[in-house]
Amino acid sequence: MSAPSQPSEELKQLLGQSLRLRQDLIQRVIARDFEGNASAFGRSLELQAQPHHKTVLRWARQQQGLPKSPQRLLALAQALDVDPFLLLQFDPALVLQACRQASWNLSWGSIHKALAILNGLLALTPEAWPPPELAEGFDGEWYCEDFVHDPRAGRHFFQAFEVLPEHFYAPEGHFEAARDPQLWYLAYRDISLKQDEPEPLSYWRPFGLIWTENQRLQLLQFSGLQDAAELNPDCRFAFEVFFGQGAAMFRMASLHPFELQRVSDTAADLPRVRFGFPE
Known part of the structure; x- marks a missing residue:
């Protein structure tokens, strides 16, 4: 694999200046899960060197830059039980520009040290994807669903999939709420279907994100x-992926549980977003 590439200095500077912690999300989770107690939230951070109390308050209450290291950003995400990418306040146009300008081996840590946690997630890789170590502080493993495009069954069409995010239920058994927010990473690789089992022919290539938050569904393709689309209360949704000329295996991964199933165009009318051709 080639050495990690870099964005232009101008783009690196623009991204570095625009990236912030999402205080709105941090405050909302602290209010919901820690009864608004920022100190209790700070004590829940699993770091060998606990951040100073004032640092925790800055993370929660003031506009400021990102934590100084990937370990701190990841610990913050784990304490909030939120995917670390969702803690980033960013300009989507700048992120997409970085993805287009640099190769798949873009070193995100060169933009900001804390972003090094994205290197394995958003890179072209022959290794296990997504990186298993990022899930250790959550449920210990990623939740993944794979699906295969077999061109012998059809080519050049959009295939729909239905997603059920993690749901929470009351003791009586009735639905209470869907996880909010929740994020999914998507990647694919070329395969051969000549054998009984799919045989990989290329590296994993991440191509996009989907996330749900505040009853809104959003898609970002690199x-x-x-x-985007508005969600129903149960946050169930559908997304479409283009199935092209060759056989491919796709993987959808989240740090939190979900269910995935292939659906037809005649399926129930769900909020829906669409990926284009995965370049």
Whole structure:
């Protein structure tokens, strides 16, 4: 694999200046899960060297830059039980520009040290994807669903999939709420279907994100596409992926549980977003 590439200095500076912690999300989770007690939240951070109390308050209450290291950003995400990417306040246009300008081996840590946690997630890789170590502080493993495009069954069409995010239920058994927010990473690789089991022919290539938050569904495709839709209360949704000329295996991964199933165009009318061709 080639050495990590870098964005232009101008783009690196723009990204570095625009990236912030999402105080709105941090405050909302602290209010919901820690009864608004920022000190209790700070004590829940699993770090060998606990951040100073004032640092925790800055993370929670003031506009400021990112934590100084990937370990701190990850610990913050784990304490909040939120995917670390969702803690980033960013300009989607700048992120997409960085993805288009640099190769798949973009070193995100060169933009900001804390972003090094994205290197294995958003890189072209022959290794296990997504990186297992990022899930250790959550449920210990990623929740992944794979699906295969077999061109012998059809080519050049959009296939729909239904997603059920993690749901929480009351003791009586009735639905209370869907996880909010929740994020999914998507990647694919070329395969051969000549054998009984799919045989990989290329590296994993991440191509986009989907996330749900505040009853809104959003899609970000690294080739430059964006899409969005309003959600129903149960946050169930559908997304579409283009199935092209060759066989491919796709993987959808989240740090939190979900269910995935292939659906037809005649399926129930769900909020829906669409990926273009995965370049």
